[in-house]
Amino acid sequence: MPAASGASSTSMNTRNSFSSSWVGSSPSRQSPVRQSPQRNGLRSSRGSLLSDSYESPTRKLQLEFTNILSHSDREFHKKLDQDAAERARLHEEQLARAAREHQRVMEEATREMERIKLEEENERLRKAAVQEKEIQRLKEQKMREQAEAQQRQLEAKLREEQAAREAAEKQRRLQEAAEKARAHKEQEEAAKREKEEDERRAREAAAVPPPPVAKPQPVQALPTPSAPAVAAPVPASAPLAPSAPSADIVEVHKKYLTLHRSMKEFRKQFLAAHKAPTDPLKSLIGDVRRNLNKRMGQITVDVADSKKTIKSIREECFDKAISAGGPMIDIRPYLISHQITNDADAQYPQLLLYLWVMFEKYLVKQWAHEAPKEDGRIITQLSLIAASLYLDTKYMCMGTVTMTDTLLAKLHRICPMLFGIRGNTTTNRAGLGLDKVHPNDDAEHNAYLQRMTGVGAGYAALTHRKFAQKPPAIPISEYWRAVVLICNTPAEALYPAHFMTLQGLLRDNVRKFLATYGVAAKAVLRRATFDLPNRVPEPRAGVKEERPGLHAAAGSVKTLPDVWHAKENINIR
Template identity: 30%
Template sequence: MANSSPLRRQSYHWASPQRLTLDDIFTEDRNSEARHRYLLETAKKENERVRQDAERVYREQLQKEERQRLLDERQQEEERIRLEEQLAADRVRLNALKAKKIAIPAPLPDPEPPAAPAVNGNTTPGTAASPAKDDAAPLAPEQTNGTTSQRPTTLPAGTSSGVLVPKQAQASAAAQNNGPEPAKAPTPAVGGAGSLVSNGPQTNGINSGPGTSRSAPAPAGQTQTRPDRYLEIFKSLKDLRRFMADQAKANPALKARMGDMRREIRKSVGQLTVAAGSNRPQQAGLVALLREALENRVQSQLMDPSHFVLEPRNPVEGALHNDSVLPSLFLYLLNILSKAAISQFISEGGARPETADPVGICLAATFSDPDFLWRGQAMIDILMAKFRVVCPVLFGYRGSEKTEQGRMRLGWWKDGGHWVPEQQHMDRMTGLGAGFAAVALRKFAASSKKNPYPPRHYWTAMARIVNTPPAEISDTQCVVLKSMVQNYEQKFIEFYGTAAIAALRTALVEFPARAPNKTAAVHSVEVLAQLLRRDSGLVLG
C-alpha cells in the first residue's frame, strides 16, 4: 500500500455528483456483494436523474412548440380578420357608389332646320340642313340582304337594357346622314390625276358617274341610297398608287426617292415597341419623311385631297394648308403609313394585342401634327378607309360566316383565291380590333394638338356591334368587340365615366347573353367580364 500514497493525493471529477477516490474503488471489499449492490444503486439513481432531466427538457420543448403554434394561429386569424375588414369596407364603399344616383338633365331640343330655298317651285335636295352637333343622335347601321339601313341608338340610362350611343359621340353620324350636300370637288391643278377625278353627278358629295356636275332631284316616292364613302376613298387610293407609278416612269428622281421613303416608313412602323420612350427615333423619322414630301422637294404633281376625306372641306381661317391641292407624294406616303400600320396590327396584334398601342400612339401623333392638316383637319380618313375594308364590323356591317356573301361582308380575307383558315381570320380581327381602340382612345387633353379621331368613334363602333339582332350575331363581331375592350377598358372609363361602365355591361354581359349559339368566341366575351371583375374589381353583371 506504500505505492498508493501518490495516487491518494490526486482527485478525479466524474460525471456523477458523487466524488470517489481510488481508495474508495480499490478497497478490499470491492468485489463483495454489498459493494456491487451499492454501485448498482448509485448507477440507478444517476440514470433516474438523467431520465428526469431529459423528460424536463422534452416537456419544455413541447411547451415551446405549442406556444409557437398558438402564435402562428393567432397571426393567421389576425390576418384573416384584417382582410375581411378590408373587404367589408370595400363592399360598403362599392354599395355606396352603386346607390348613388346623379340626375342627368334632358338635352335641349334641336333647333328647327332653316327652310330650303325654292327653285322653280321645287326644293333643291341637300341645300338646307342643320349643322352637326355633339348631341345629335348617331345611327347604327343594320343590314338586310346586303343593304344598309339606319336606325337610331340611345344611351343606356341607368338600366341594363339600354343601347350604346352617348350624346358626346353623336355628331359624326348626324353630319354624315343629315349634312348639306357639298359642292363638287375641284380637279387637280396638274394633269395626270384624272383617274381620281370624276366629273359625274354627285349624291351627298359623292361622284356617281359621268354627266352633269349636279345630280337631278330624286322623283317623288324614291329614296336615294348614300354610297359608302370609305370604299370610294379606298378606290381613290388605288388610283393614287397607279398615278404615282405613272409619275415615277417620267421622273427618275421621284422613283428612287419614293421607293426609299416607302421602305423607311415600313421599317419604322415595324420597329415600334411597347417599351416606354423607345419609339421617338421612329416617330421623328416618319415626321421628317412626310415633311419632305409636303415640301415637294422631288417635284411630285399636285392633286386634290378631297378625294381622300369623308366630308368636303372649306378653307379655314388660319389653317396652314388651305389650298385645293397638295403634293401627291405626301398623300401617297400617308397611304403607305396607313397600310403599314394595318399590316402591323394584323401580323403582331393578333398574337400580342398589346403591341397595337404604340402603333396607335404613332398614328395619332402623326395625323394630328399641325403641319399635316388640310384645311384645319387631319387626313385620317385614309387610315379609316383601310379599316373599313379589312374590318367592316367596326362600321356596322354583319353577315353569316357560313356563306360566301356573309364572309365578304365580315372582312374574311382570301389568300390565293381561297378563304384563310378560321383561326387566321380570328387572329386578324383580334389585331384590328385592338388597333382601332389604340387609335380611337387617345387622350389629347394635355396636348395642343387636335385629336384626329375622337373617342366618340369608338363608342359608335361598339354600338354598331352590340345593337346587332340576336339572330345575326357572329363570332367575328365577338372577337372584335373583345379585342376592342381588353386592355382599353380603363381608357374608355376615363373618357365616359359611369356611362362607359353601363356600356361595358351591355357589351360584355348582355350582348353575349343574347347570342343564340354559345360558341367559343361568345364565351370569350363573357370571360372578359369575369376577368375585369377579378383583376380590376369592375363588377358588370
C-alpha cells in the same frame, strides 16, 4: 606600281647608255662577256695568265665604276619602291579614314531621322489625346444637356398629369352630381319602358298590330364625353335593332368604300407615273416606302424607343415627302368629313398622299401582327404614332384638315362591322371584308379573325389617345358608337368577326372607357360582355354549326369581366 615602273625604266636607260658607249671602243675596253666565242675559247685554252696580260688598269677602273653605278642605280630604285609603298600606305589610310567618316555621318543622319520621326509621332499622339479629350468633353456636355432637357420634360409631364388629375376629379364630381340629379328621372323612364314592353308583349300574344308609338331605342352614341347620358339596363328580351343597318350608316359606308377604291387607283397611277429610271422622284418614293415599313416594324413598348421611331418616321418619310416637292393633287375627292370650297386650298402633295396610303397599310398590318399578344401596349404605341402624325399641322391640308378619312376608308373596307354594317358571310363576303378569305381555309380564316382583333384594339387605342390642347384624331364618341353598333347586331347577323372585333375594342381600354363615361360605360360593358354573348345559341352535339367558331368567339368576350376583375380590380357586375 608607277614609281617602280619609273625606276625600272631609268635603270634600263642607264644600262643602255653604258652599253652603247662600249660599242665603238677598242677590244681592250670591251667586257669579256661581249667577246666572240672564238676569243672566249682561245682565252679558255690559254689559261688565266694569258687573259690577265690583256687586262689594263683602266679596264679595272671602268669595271669598278660600272659596279658603283649599278649599286647606285639599285639603291635609287629601292628608295623609289619604298617611297611608292609609303604613298600607297598613306593613301589606304586616307581611304579608311574617309570610309569611317562616311559611316559616322550616315549613323548620325539615321539617328537624326529617327529622332525627327519620334518627335512627329509624339506630336501626333499629343494632338490625338487633345482631340479625344475635346470629344469626351462635348459628349459629357451633350449628356448634361439631354439630362436637363429630360428633367424639364419630366417636370412638365408631372405638371400636366397633376392638372389632368385635378380636371378628372372635377369632372367626376360634376358627373356624380348630374347622376344624382337624374336618378329619379331614370327610374321613371325605366318604369315607362317596362310598361310599354308589357303592352307590346300582350299585343303580340293577341296578334294585334302594334300602334304607331315610339319604339324603345337601343343605346346610341354619346355626343361628347363631357355630358354622358346614362344608359338604362336593357333586358335580354328587349327588342333588337332591325336586321338591316340604317340608311345613313349604309350611305356613309358606301362613301368610304368609294374613297378606298380611289386610293387604290391613285396609288397605281402614282407609281406608274414615276416608274421611269430618270424620274427624280423614283428613288425617293422607294426610299420613303422602305423606311416607313422598316420603322413601323421597330415599335416596342419602350417610350424612348417610340419617340426615336416617331422622329425617324417624320424625318425620313413625311418631312422628305414635303421637302421633295413634286406634283400636287386636288385632295377633295379623298375627304369625306371636311369640305373645301377654294381650289387653291385643296392642293395637296401627291407624294404625301401616297405616303398616307402606305402608312395606313403598314399600320393595319402591325395591328394584326400584335393582336395575339396578351399585352396590347405595342398596339397602343402604334396608335400613338398614328395619332401624332394625323394631328401634326405640317401634314394636314391647309394646316387644319386631318387625313383620317383615308384611314377610316381602309377600316370600312376590311372591318365593316366596326361601323354597323351587317350581312351574310355566304352571299355578301365582299361586303364584310371576307372576299380575300377562302371559306374552307382555316388558316386564312384564323388570320382574318386575328386581323379583326388587331383592328379593334388599334381603333380603340387611337380614339382614346389625347394630346394637350389638341382634339383627338378620332373622337372617343366614335369608339362608343362602334361598341354599341356591334351590341345592337341581331343574333342571326352575328359572326365570329363581331366578337373578335369587340374583344379588341374592349380588352385593354376598359379603364379609360369607364373614366370617360362612368356609369353609362358600365351599362354598355354589361351589354357587350353578358347580354350579347348570351344571345348566341349553344352548339348542339352532332350538329354542325352554321357559323363555325361563333360560340368560341362569344366565349372569349364573355370572359373579359373576369379578366378585368383579376388584373385591374374592375367589377362591372
